[in-house]
Amino acid sequence: MAKKMVYFFGDVKAEGNAKMKELLGGKGANLAEMSKLGILVPPGFTITTEVCTHFMNTPGKYPKGLEGEVKTALQRVEKIMGSRFGDTKNPLLFSVRSGARISMPGMMESVLNIGLTSATIPGIIAGAGNERFVYDAYRRLITMYSDVVMEKAAGIEPEEGMGIRQQLEREMRKAKSAKGVKDDTELDVDDLKKLVNIFKRKVKQVLKKDFPDDPYDQLWGAISAVFHSWNGKRAVAYRRIENIPADWGTAVNIQTMVFGNMGDNSATGVAFTRDPATGENKFYGEFLVNAQGEDVVAGIRTPQAINEVSKTDASKHLPSLQELMPKLYNQLAKIRTKLEKHYRDMQDVEFTIQDGKLFMLQTRVGKRNGVAAVRMAVEMCQGRLISKEEAIMRVKPEQLDELLHPMLDPKAEKKAEKLAGGLPAGPGGGIGQIVFTADDAEAWADKGKQVVLVRDETSPEDVHGMRAAQAILTAKGGMTSHAALVARGWGKCCIVGCGALNIDSAKKVLSVNGKNLREGDWISLNGTKGIVYGGKVGLVAVDPEKNLHYKKLMSWADKVRRLGIRTNADNPQDARMARKFGAQGIGLCRTEHMFFGPDRITAMRRMILADDEAGRKKALKKLLPLQRKDFTGIFKVMDGLPVTIRTLDPPLHEFLPNDEASQREMAKEMGVSAKAIKDKVQSLHELNPMLGHRGCRLGITYPEITAMQVQAIMEAACRVAKQGVKVHPEIMIPLIGTKAELENQRKVAVDTAKAVLKKAGVRVKYLVGTMIEIPRAALTANEVAEVAEFFSFGTNDLTQMTFGYSRDDAGKFLPDYLSKNILPAEPFQTLDQEGVGQLVDMGIKRGRSSRPDLKVGICGEHGGDPKSIEFCHKVKMNYVSCSPYRVPIARLAAAQAAVTEK
């Protein structure tokens, strides 16, 4: 490695800066930056992430020359501090901390007080004037170091409860109980001296090695341990969840120790330059006098507020930093202003006051919730700190979720009885009485009751009950299970895969962790976090329209974005909601859900049971007025905006009952033999229904179905057009794989539409287009586009077929694939740009090669996923379509894509 490996900072100078996060990690880059800004930081130096990568690739080996660079930087620190590392008179101590490109809080290791040895301890005591403090620090060093360096980094895996840290902690407890005291602080210097010796013996006995008494041994041991911790279990798991590449590596920061626990003139604290919970522009923080950083985090003592506005119920009786140390507070407040102005974003800082001197230990962009993110972005822009485009980029699109869904009252939630955890499939809060069947859900809801539908898993037959319920809870299934998909689509609170539930639907009992709940019992769900509570926790309503910051931000986003945003909606309620959220049309109106209603399913089933076209037509005739009514309602709500309606997609067997009891019931209702129904179910049975007789294949075998649907669409359109509604129907044929299929269905549609329009004597413009969801359709898109007036990418199916994954079954191996890094992300949530994306890009380019003005959108789940939306922007789609609750998210994501492109 010819590159520079060590970067010094301190004393208003630094070799690095804030832009070098990739090389120095976030912490290192910001320490350098603060130092350059003239803010006092304990001097030190950063070893780059490239050294980490080298250390991982040639396990345990450092690049040549590193030792020399470290020595040079260390000498520079020694010069500033006027003391030497390992010196017996006036020794320096160091902290050794990790620091990746982006913050991975608590996932990697740190070691403090490096440099305490039998030789340096007397010098430290002389300097600090506090023998107990030094031995306490030494005790901490041994504990930390033996755990992090000697055990973890060495790859030793002790039995449960037999880790060196736990063994040392046991010794500590023994010492306290021998003395009859409770708190660590009650051990005096002699106790600690004895304990230190016991600790050292224990380390030698357990780890077969002496605790190192050479400061350089300690230093290099700690550096290696931090690098090793990049591949520690916790860090690897965290990276997987956060999609952080393994090859980034961490930097290591070696920094002079400062102590907030050197007496009442010392303190340590954390602060945010604005309130991270509300976004309000006020300096917010807390601190502890005579304490170390870990004491603030540990929560043993009640932290004090740094100023009046930061005071809480718990801290209001305690003096603030402003009151206690007004001069230092003013220094801190000035640093706050300087940092925010410099970084142009809210900062999360750590500081230590050592003997009346203020040191900044860290600054980083502060985490914030959705509400705060929106407010800060808008106010910073209005305060001319950032531009509108920057404001747009400041809010993670998903954070808007918090502004849209009613939530469980956070205060009530803290006191509630937690029953179990599951996967957060539908955000927000949901409260209701337990019911176990979809029919009960509907019946109870009809009586005005609030219910939570609890099922092992859900199927399309449960949809009416899911709709009626306040929230949905299932024992099985993952984030892409039926319940999850449907709930997310509606923005309904939902928790799935809650394995702790034992559901006996027959007896209507739910047992969870030894507790039995029955039908009618209340439960509350936090769908954002995936937590189930017993009883009735309160809800807090949210109306984004009342949030002026949100409205302002979205208006900026709408101006900047190029992508149109439509919604997936199958009924007027959803359409209305989506329109309120800013949808510019319907991108996918599925018609199959419409057939599950009790007034329709019978006609649908009669059609399926019919032996010939005449029989089917007779049954379809009954469905026609119902479908027409569905579309009339939707068209009215979407006045002036396009509505894309997909013809029947699922295989017919989905409309028939599977179990014999229901079949018998159906037979009775329809006046046919149970055998006839069983036979039909059998004849329709498919081994791989996903690849079976569905989509346009149905319409080709039974053109009368397509004809009835188009008739209903066009009759509804004519009807509302006569009432003055501006109606733009777009008829969409699903599952097209060849041009000839679309030609066939287009002819049925156009012939039907022409006849309806002629009869009604109205002019209504309509389009006929297709889903692109079969790989072959994308590959031959130039041909398909010759007969398609628009494309809508159905990336759910396209992902299924491009990967060969059944979404219903992939749960058996996808988790394994993610944990083994075989896939970077769940491909049904985030579009696989490399594979599926190729087909999308190819489909658009080829489609437009034969029809340059081809309108192109997406209506799969990915249409609401910000990363995928960015891709849709890049490949020049006209719009994305997503569920109503994701419309604002998509608007913001589309704007961000446009900004990023610039």
Place this chain on the structure above:
Amino acid sequence: MAKKMVYFFGDVKAEGNAKMKELLGGKGANLAEMSKLGILVPPGFTITTEVCTHFMNTPGKYPKGLEGEVKTALQRVEKIMGSRFGDTKNPLLFSVRSGARISMPGMMESVLNIGLTSATIPGIIAGAGNERFVYDAYRRLITMYSDVVMEKAAGIEPEEGMGIRQQLEREMRKAKSAKGVKDDTELDVDDLKKLVNIFKRKVKQVLKKDFPDDPYDQLWGAISAVFHSWNGKRAVAYRRIENIPADWGTAVNIQTMVFGNMGDNSATGVAFTRDPATGENKFYGEFLVNAQGEDVVAGIRTPQAINEVSKTDASKHLPSLQELMPKLYNQLAKIRTKLEKHYRDMQDVEFTIQDGKLFMLQTRVGKRNGVAAVRMAVEMCQGRLISKEEAIMRVKPEQLDELLHPMLDPKAEKKAEKLAGGLPAGPGGGIGQIVFTADDAEAWADKGKQVVLVRDETSPEDVHGMRAAQAILTAKGGMTSHAALVARGWGKCCIVGCGALNIDSAKKVLSVNGKNLREGDWISLNGTKGIVYGGKVGLVAVDPEKNLHYKKLMSWADKVRRLGIRTNADNPQDARMARKFGAQGIGLCRTEHMFFGPDRITAMRRMILADDEAGRKKALKKLLPLQRKDFTGIFKVMDGLPVTIRTLDPPLHEFLPNDEASQREMAKEMGVSAKAIKDKVQSLHELNPMLGHRGCRLGITYPEITAMQVQAIMEAACRVAKQGVKVHPEIMIPLIGTKAELENQRKVAVDTAKAVLKKAGVRVKYLVGTMIEIPRAALTANEVAEVAEFFSFGTNDLTQMTFGYSRDDAGKFLPDYLSKNILPAEPFQTLDQEGVGQLVDMGIKRGRSSRPDLKVGICGEHGGDPKSIEFCHKVKMNYVSCSPYRVPIARLAAAQAAVTEK
């Protein structure tokens, strides 16, 4: 249309020639050619196929100028014949016949005797000197014309049995019964005169139009009718089966009528320049004195042989043409020599002798069976008539099937009792006693009995019984059903989808068309044609190695082809057979069938039931020696050739029984509870198993399975290598969709292989590669190739996923798709070059972009399909792999691809 539309021929001149088949159709082009060659043909002219296309595109309208061109040509004919069309003294008569680019025998219409009107009849009678002959011709004209022109071409669809032809035939029968005679010939001239009047009245009454009495009306009516017949039902159906594009159109040939029925100095006949049944180089044909062409075809009179060598048992007592009319025979024999020399292929000719004068009516390339095709090709080449490359092109690859499979004795077959028909899924003949279960099949076969396995349909659990049976017969399923696929793979006789069968497996009774057959009854199957016979029809064995013409042809093919030919074989027997047939390696050795044997299935099931890795490893340990033995056998047979072995592919649930009885039995056998098995079956259940937990996904979840298989492969390889066998194992990972998957499995394979080789102390070179069968793998082939040493395209799965068709379920809509012309061919039989082919081409190019020497093959069903093989050649694969019996076919197809490319 500025182009010439009418081409004259006759009198040793012609405007067209044999190369103009696209424009003039086969018949027209050859009539022109013969005329130019100085062979006497009745003069006439051809209207081009382009006129047909025009007529179809602007329905019923002819291009401008056609009438003029027809008139000019007609006048030229009149001049040669010295008579005029419609003349009252010496009138000309015409035949009007279709003629497409390639022969579509009987699929389109002809009208003869055009020009017979009340005005011309006296002149004809005067010329022919035979009044009865003329009225008989007129009767025939009215029947043909009213049917073909006035009814069919007019689009009139009469009720069943009420067509005009049928009504006229009824009148004919009435006339005969009134007179008390049986044969048409017994009606005298007066009877016919009366009948003609009755016919005319009937036509007027039924079709509301007079029979046209103007010769030009007749002529143009007939021309239009022939053009219309291009889109007639029969023609459309035939085109679909034969893959003839609809836009080719047909030409129309208008030719002077000559009559073979003008007395004993007249005759008509057909001949082949070589024997079409054996290929022997002898002039072969038959004729009838005083007859028309249709009489020869109708088979009412026994045709006479044209010479000694053509005599059969039926005709040996009749004089030959050579004996009867030696001069004319010599003329004909000279024409034979001339035509074969000129056309350089066996010709099928029609001739008519009118009053001692020989006219050739048609010559075309003669159809021939496989045996004859091979012999002719080789002998013509040896006789320097054609080149080796031409010889290669002369045999349809599929025709080789006839040389490979034992067949039912054709003579015995004629006398056998036909029970039912089905789809010809596996060629050749099969005879045996009926059994109804796979176990019975095996048990009976073990006792030395020949059995035919009869099932509703088959599943992987039946494989052992299918193997043991002589032939397989199923009531359900199509050409791609399990039974069909397995049988074709083995080259086993098989008929599927035999809907007339009613099988009661429990009672062991098969009823078919009212007849009951029981277990042990004999049946015989003609798998080439799909016919089931009762009883024991004899078999005729076939050994291609004894066929020297075949051996010669294949040696030429092998020299010319670029593609390697491998085989799909899972056991030593198949491998040996394929090697005998010329296979140059194994391209696909599936390992899953190996686990169904009774000695293995238990261990396999134990592995599946195991709760943890340890349990699985224990069970796999039992499978290891068995697998090793499998591979040892195969390696020995394939000494010196590569063997590609695919690791486990199907989902695990395929190895467990589905029905409760078998589950209970399995539980008993394995000493676990039936519930445990039922639970496992349920937990493994998948909604879309084709897209589920299978292929490399299994190997990634359970690396120990891959490891066991690789260990078995490499241990077997080491073992045989020590015995001096040259072994080239190629380990193939199925269902790869991402590079990371292959990396994962490659590591398992390489680690295992290294360990085995080290332990054995042997050097064996091996490769690790992958199937390309997931669209995503083709799209990202450049990445996949970074870790794959070879690609093998699994076009079965690739077709499933590219189209989104489940092969198991597509039977519900594919027939409809083919009949509606939505698909040009069954995509699982013939590779869809436009869609799936794009992915194949892309996969190869991208794969080789990152690994230029990447070895590429195909192992799907398409590897044995000649059209698909041509594609594989074009996209520069290294080899194709197919079932053993298709190896010779593939060798020839590959050679043809190479010749075509030149």
